[in-house]
Amino acid sequence: QSVLTQPPSASGTPGQRVTISCSGGSSNIGSYTVTWYQQLPGTAPKLLIYRTDQRPSGVPDRFSGSKSGTSASLAISGLQSEDEADYYCAAWDDNLNGPVFGGGTKLTVL
Amino acid sequence: QVQLQESGPGLVKPAGTLSLTCAVSGGSISSDNWWTWVRQPPAKGLEWIGDIYHSGTTNYNPSLKSRVTISVDKSKNQLSLRLSSVTAADTAVYYCTRPRGGAWFDPWGQGTLVTVSS
Numbered sequence: 001q002s003v004l005t006q007p008p009s010a011s012g013t014p015g016q017r018v019t020i021s022c023s024g025g026s027s028n029i030g031s032y033t034v035t036w037y038q039q040l041p042g043t044a045p046k047l048l049i050y051r052t053d054q055r056p057s058g059v060p061d062r063f064s065g066s067k068s069g070t071s072a073s074l075a076i077s078g079l080q081s082e083d084e085a086d087y088y089c090a091a092w093d094d095n096l097n098g099p100v101f102g103g104g105t106k107l108t109v110l
Numbered sequence: 111q112v113q114l115q116e117s118g119p120g121l122v123k124p125a126g127t128l129s130l131t132c133a134v135s136g137g138s139i140s141s142d143n144w145w146t147w148v149r150q151p152p153a154k155g156l157e158w159i160g161d162i163y164h165s166g167t168t169n170y171n172p173s174l175k176s177r178v179t180i181s182v183d184k185s186k187n188q189l190s191l192r193l194s195s196v197t198a199a200d201t202a203v204y205y206c207t208r209p210r211g212g213a214w215f216d217p218w219g220q221g222t223l224v225t226v227s228s
């Protein structure tokens with residue numbers, strides 16, 4: 001099982017706002033920033049959010065990240081069909097002395 | 111900008127050794143960077159394998175440490191992954207990537223699927 005816990009699935013209709021949660025502990029999210037990746041089918045993960053709430057250039061501002069305590073969230077507003085993908089959270093972990101990932105959330109745009 | 115490209119055999123026999131390379135272009139592997147391998151079993155999540163600094167310093171996932179070797183070849187501007195005593199559980203897409211801090215990785219290679227089967 002993954003160290004970081006994500007819901008296996010999420011869904012929304014076009015234009016809606018969807019939130020994906022990521023729960024961890026004091027050794028990871030509680031102490032470090034969170035990264036989010038988007039993975040389209042058959043492709044490599046793509047950086048979506050880094051340092052908890054920063055967007056790389058080219059990522060629409062419809063995507064936003066936040067953190068509170070040992071949990072983090074990814075919010076997608078104005079949902080679009082091309083947002084249908086798997087989303088993974090990640091954070092450094094002191095127990096592993098390396099990065100840990102969530103199990104991924106499959107987002108379906110209805 | 112830096113681009114990464116993994117390559118290697120797509121099929122490895124059980125108990126054999128998986129060997130992959132990751133070619134770095136658009137930048138020097140000897141620049142002030144760590145380099146990382148991550149894998150993803152079919153229909154599953156991502157797992158960190160290990161990192162290497164250009165000097166050769168390594169940091170491995172304890173669950174794989176006894177079987178993993180990551181190395182750099184500065185003359186070829188590439189890094190390598192060797193995983194010994196493989197089983198079906200090692201079947202996965204293997205990615206190389208560049209860590210930017212913590213769990214922030216960018217860019218990623220396109221990945222290469224390795225199947226462990228007789």
